[in-house]
Amino acid sequence: MVHIKTANSRSKSSVKRGILIGFLVITLVFSLTGFAQDTTSRTTEPCYRCRLRGLLIGETVVYSATIYGLSKAWYNNPLTNFHFFNDNHEWLQIDKVGHMLTAYQIARISAQAYRWTGLTDKKAAIYAGLTGLIFQTPIEILDGFSPEYGFSVGDMAANIAGPALYTSQYLAWGELRIQPKFSFHNTPLYQVRKELLGSTWHDRWLKDYNGQTYWLSVNPSAFGSRDSKFPKWLNVAAGYGIQNMVAAEVPKSIEIGYRPYRQYYLSLDIDFTRIKTRSKTLKTVFFLLNTLKMPAPTLEYNGRNGFRFHALYF
Structure with a gap:
């Protein structure tokens, strides 16, 4: 069966x-x-x-x-x-x-x-x-x-x-020196299959994988010497995303008229937990913010368009 x-x-x-x-x-x-x-x-x-x-x-x-x-x-x-x-x-x-x-x-x-x-x-x-x-x-x-x-x-x-x-x-x-993070932006692809990719913004950030980017945010100063001049709060992030997936399988997306491809990113990020503060409120805010990759200039590479530069990508 x-x-x-x-x-x-x-x-x-x-x-x-x-x-x-x-x-x-x-x-x-x-x-x-x-x-x-x-x-x-x-x-x-x-x-x-x-x-x-x-x-x-x-x-x-x-x-x-x-x-x-x-x-x-x-x-x-x-x-x-x-x-x-x-x-x-x-x-x-x-x-x-x-x-x-x-x-x-x-x-x-x-x-x-x-x-x-x-x-x-x-x-x-x-x-x-x-x-x-x-x-x-x-x-x-x-x-x-x-x-x-x-x-x-x-x-x-x-x-x-x-x-x-x-x-x-x-x-x-x-x-923690290496942290997975998340970012999301709206794409027009949800209009092709709203029942699968989400009809509302709340649905789309969960369902539309085309708008999701997943990152590994690495803190270089944590791997260097203690007297390193590299800012302790500054991270380097590598990201992964996809585009033109309007079905779970690549062949089905192609049948609908879209050719899927992978996207790879290199960007800067912030490790908020390494920003020193005595404020309990700020510590809480920084803890929550460290779930997300911060918007920053980003270099993208994909198999369809080659290299692309984004002045600000999220």
Whole structure:
């Protein structure tokens, strides 16, 4: 029996991301309070244990309810035998990069929440890495039992890569030097297939992969000597995007009249967490801003037009 995914099923990736973003918002409520404590003077007082217990219980209850609601609302047909589906050829793999970034952000935000409970940076990073993996896995398993979808090994690999990138940096360096980030701009392609790429702006930033760019933002000063003159807050970012994908598969996009291609970018960025400030409010704002790649002059290369320069790209 051949398992076939429809165009509607491919929007599942954006739905899953939307659900996980909801979880991120909830965890963020806990994590932002972590900026109010001095991370250099953690103790083992019982209140910290209570905080950790409360955080774990809260995450478990909220996420269990979310998974239950998803299983009832999205999986219309009864679950069947577990099976796989290979979707690695779809969307020029940018959806897999999106999985990685989402899992990374779950780990990053969760780590701040764990710091609030009194854990050291390394222990928080380990807990956060496990959280990023655990909170993605049940959704993928549900896909595996759904007759409409199937377990995607590619998705699962990306779900592992995100938390691994976060935790491994704290274990190796005790800090973040390489950070996945996200940017989005509107494209006119959604008008071709609004049901797939989104009819509203809110839908499009989740569904229209043509407008999404995923970045690895690297801090050069962290790899240099301490007396380096390179600004500590200035990053160099490499990005990946796609264009003319109006269907999940390249041949289907070509049939509709669009020839897809990949885009590669090189740009500057800002690591806001390396900007020193005593303001708790600014620390919170900087923490949130570090999810996004900042607009900056950008060099693009793609297989269709070669090199292009953008005075300001987001």
